Amino acid sequence: MATQASDFQSLSRRYTADKGFRAFIQKALGGYYKKRDENKANFRDWQGARDLAAETKYEAVNHLDTYLLEFEKKITARGAKVFWAPNAQAARDYILEVAKENGVRSIIKSKTMTSEEIHLNDALEKEGYGVFESDLGEYIVQLRKEAPFHLVFPAMHLTRGQISDLFQKELGSEATDEPEKLTMIARDVMRRKYCEADMGISGTNFAVAETGMISITENEGNARLTTSLPKIHVALLGIEKVLPRLEDLSLFLPMLATAGAGQAMTCYNTMYAGPRQPGEPDGPEQMHVVLLDNRRTELLADAEQRDALGCIRCGACLNVCPIFKNIGGYSYGTTYGGPIGSVITPHLRGLRDWKHLSAASSLCGACTEACPVKIDLHHHLLQNRRNGAKAAPNPLEKIAFGGFSLMMGRPAIYRLATTLGRVFQPLQGLVNGTILDPLRAWTGSRQFPSLAQKSFHDQWKKERGGKR
Amino acid sequence: MNPGRAIILNRIREALRNNPAPRPHTSHSQAEAAAGHNGHAQREWLPKVGAMLHEQIELFEKISEGLKTECHRVPTMEAAREVLAKLASESGWRKIASHSHRDTDALLEGISLPVVRTEKGYAIDDLESCDAGVTGCEVLVAQTGGIMVSVESAGGRALSVLPPHHVVIARASQMVPDLTAAFEHVKRRYGKNFPSFMSFITGPSRTGDIERILVLGAHGPKRLTLLLVA
Numbered sequence: 001m002a003t004q005a006s007d008f009q010s011l012s013r014r015y016t017a018d019k020g021f022r023a024f025i026q027k028a029l030g031g032y033y034k035k036r037d038e039n040k041a042n043f044r045d046w047q048g049a050r051d052l053a054a055e056t057k058y059e060a061v062n063h064l065d066t067y068l069l070e071f072e073k074k075i076t077a078r079g080a081k082v083f084w085a086p087n088a089q090a091a092r093d094y095i096l097e098v099a100k101e102n103g104v105r106s107i108i109k110s111k112t113m114t115s116e117e118i119h120l121n122d123a124l125e126k127e128g129y130g131v132f133e134s135d136l137g138e139y140i141v142q143l144r145k146e147a148p149f150h151l152v153f154p155a156m157h158l159t160r161g162q163i164s165d166l167f168q169k170e171l172g173s174e175a176t177d178e179p180e181k182l183t184m185i186a187r188d189v190m191r192r193k194y195c196e197a198d199m200g201i202s203g204t205n206f207a208v209a210e211t212g213m214i215s216i217t218e219n220e221g222n223a224r225l226t227t228s229l230p231k232i233h234v235a236l237l238g239i240e241k242v243l244p245r246l247e248d249l250s251l252f253l254p255m256l257a258t259a260g261a262g263q264a265m266t267c268y269n270t271m272y273a274g275p276r277q278p279g280e281p282d283g284p285e286q287m288h289v290v291l292l293d294n295r296r297t298e299l300l301a302d303a304e305q306r307d308a309l310g311c312i313r314c315g316a317c318l319n320v321c322p323i324f325k326n327i328g329g330y331s332y333g334t335t336y337g338g339p340i341g342s343v344i345t346p347h348l349r350g351l352r353d354w355k356h357l358s359a360a361s362s363l364c365g366a367c368t369e370a371c372p373v374k375i376d377l378h379h380h381l382l383q384n385r386r387n388g389a390k391a392a393p394n395p396l397e398k399i400a401f402g403g404f405s406l407m408m409g410r411p412a413i414y415r416l417a418t419t420l421g422r423v424f425q426p427l428q429g430l431v432n433g434t435i436l437d438p439l440r441a442w443t444g445s446r447q448f449p450s451l452a453q454k455s456f457h458d459q460w461k462k463e464r465g466g467k468r
Numbered sequence: 469m470n471p472g473r474a475i476i477l478n479r480i481r482e483a484l485r486n487n488p489a490p491r492p493h494t495s496h497s498q499a500e501a502a503a504g505h506n507g508h509a510q511r512e513w514l515p516k517v518g519a520m521l522h523e524q525i526e527l528f529e530k531i532s533e534g535l536k537t538e539c540h541r542v543p544t545m546e547a548a549r550e551v552l553a554k555l556a557s558e559s560g561w562r563k564i565a566s567h568s569h570r571d572t573d574a575l576l577e578g579i580s581l582p583v584v585r586t587e588k589g590y591a592i593d594d595l596e597s598c599d600a601g602v603t604g605c606e607v608l609v610a611q612t613g614g615i616m617v618s619v620e621s622a623g624g625r626a627l628s629v630l631p632p633h634h635v636v637i638a639r640a641s642q643m644v645p646d647l648t649a650a651f652e653h654v655k656r657r658y659g660k661n662f663p664s665f666m667s668f669i670t671g672p673s674r675t676g677d678i679e680r681i682l683v684l685g686a687h688g689p690k691r692l693t694l695l696l697v698a
């Protein structure tokens with residue numbers, strides 16, 4: 001029977017075996033590293049900025065109820081409606097209800113991972129609504145009926161040739177290998193959609209409690225169009241996105257850009273304080289803000305890993321992760337991939353089915369170092385391993401570690417074991433990596449180091465006569 | 469009221485009650501103090517900006533070059549009008565859009581093209597068919613090369629993003645050093661009554677979604693021109 005863990009195994013085996021694919025991903029990330037480092041160097045003190053970002057998120061997440069209530073009060077006073085959704089179903093139902101009540105026909109969306117999390121498009125399409133992803137990368141994966149490959153770069157796994165083929169087939173456009181021409185094809189298609197859509201659905205990067213605003217970070221301008229032209233704006237956000245003060249954005253906007261895309265600032269960073277106000281010429285008549293829990297409060301209750309709620313979804317930890325770079329975004333089978341996804345998915349979707357992701361790490365700590373809000377990612381992966389072992393102990397592991405502890409605690413058994421090891425290791429060499437090899441899970445792709453012919457103890461005794 | 473509100477608030481309070489999280493590992497003790505109190509500590513860590521206006525203008529221009537924002541520093545409004553006229557004829561504009569505002573009115577004085585005005589409402593298709601959108605702005609941000617616009621200063625939400633060429637008129641006095649100063653400006657100007665839309669525009673619209681290769685004009689303007697009267 002296929003389980004999440006076995007799917008993960010077979011997909012990651014498939015992707016790692018594809019050398020061309022891995023080289024393509026590495027190349028795509030190469031430009032990011034260069035730009036990211038240039039922009040980090042422009043900060044007077046990137047580490048100081050990370051400290052302040054971590055402290056600000058600590059303050060916000062540890063007083064989440066206070067800041068959410070302040071945010072609700074302020075944005076409600078501006079005429080927005082706030083809906084609190086304890087789970088995905090409640091969020092989907094609410095958005096469907098708003099669409100039905102207003103006779104909506106066509107829906108345009110800007111990039112929102114939260115909507116991927118609650119499978120919003122499926123729900124809307126099932127009810128007969130046309131839903132169009134306006135972000136170029138999201139539009140491409142939507143046409144391919146795929147999920148985003150990466151939190152920030154949804155279509156980074158596709159070549160221009162594949163995208164050209166896709167546009168020829170789905171849009172009847174002409175073949176081209178120029179990214180610019182491909183972008184213009186999507187631009188022209190989407191222009192009509194913005195003008196016709198009567199509902200725009202966006203995500204949210206930050207919610208500001210002090211002023212009752214949501215902030216959206218983007219490069220293309222699709223989120224701005226999505227929130228300007230349709231008569232209804234629905235903004236979807238996880239409850240952890242709230243920041244205390246407006247000025248906090250002056251730290252988080254540049255940090256998100258640098259960590260996420262290697263830019264000093266992204267092209268558009270927009271603050272929305274409600275729907276169109278009296279006297280304003282345009283903008284939506286209605287603004288609905290959907291605050292989603294969907295088990296984020298389970299993560300909140302785990303004090304040890306609570307800092308993971310500080311995540312600003314920049315994707316920096318994916319970009320540096322040696323596992324992600326080799327297995328790609330689809331192997332994880334989760335909405336949020338890479339190290340942060342491996343940390344939070346067991347909380348959001350259950351430890352039992354997702355604890356294997358904690359092993360999708362070399363524990364090198366590159367993710368922790370890359371994280372702009374200093375989430376202790378690689379330690380959280382270890383904690384998830386511990387929690388997983390505690391919740392469902394593996395009897396074989398228990399026996400193995402029991403034996404190991406017995407051996408390490410008794411010098412006589414230890415000596416016997418190393419002596420036997422030296423005798424039997426050459427025999428293991430004969431079957432190394434084959435089906436007869438009891439250690440093949442390890443030796444199938446690695447060398448087992450040979451035991452020293454003379455142990456440290458023996459050498460010590462001989463050279464120094466056992467004296468200290 | 470929907471029951472979800474009480475459910476979520478209860479869950480949050482349950483999760484936080486007598487259950488403190490370890491503080492983040494930070495080496496800067498100021499960071500801890502700053503996060504709790506004022507919003508200005510970030511100035512210590514963010515990219516450096518000179519204190520003098522000419523330094524700020526030069527920094528803005530240097531960053532703009534990298535962003536592909538076309539910056540024209542002009543001595544007078546008259547000179548700005550000449551640059552605009554040249555843009556219009558070179559690009560073959562047939563119709564443009566703008567809004568009533570001290571600086572845009574001065575810039576468009578005597579222009580011979582039809583102008584769609586947005587401040588009292590407009591038809592989307594009418595705006596979409598314009599070759600350029602001409603707006604004012606709130607402030608210019610030296611640190612990031614950003615142009616801050618709002619409903620008030622840019623004729624609504626769509627005027628500065630729907631037409632394929634966005635032209636901004638600004639004066640040197642609108643230059644501020646950084647994002648924090650930009651937020652202070654809007655707080656001073658609007659008190660609690662903010663416009664429903666404010667945006668930092670940092671270069672023309674772009675995407676890297678195809679093989680991480682930069683393409684300008686993804687959905688918003690392909691060109692961004694700043695006319696800076698200084």
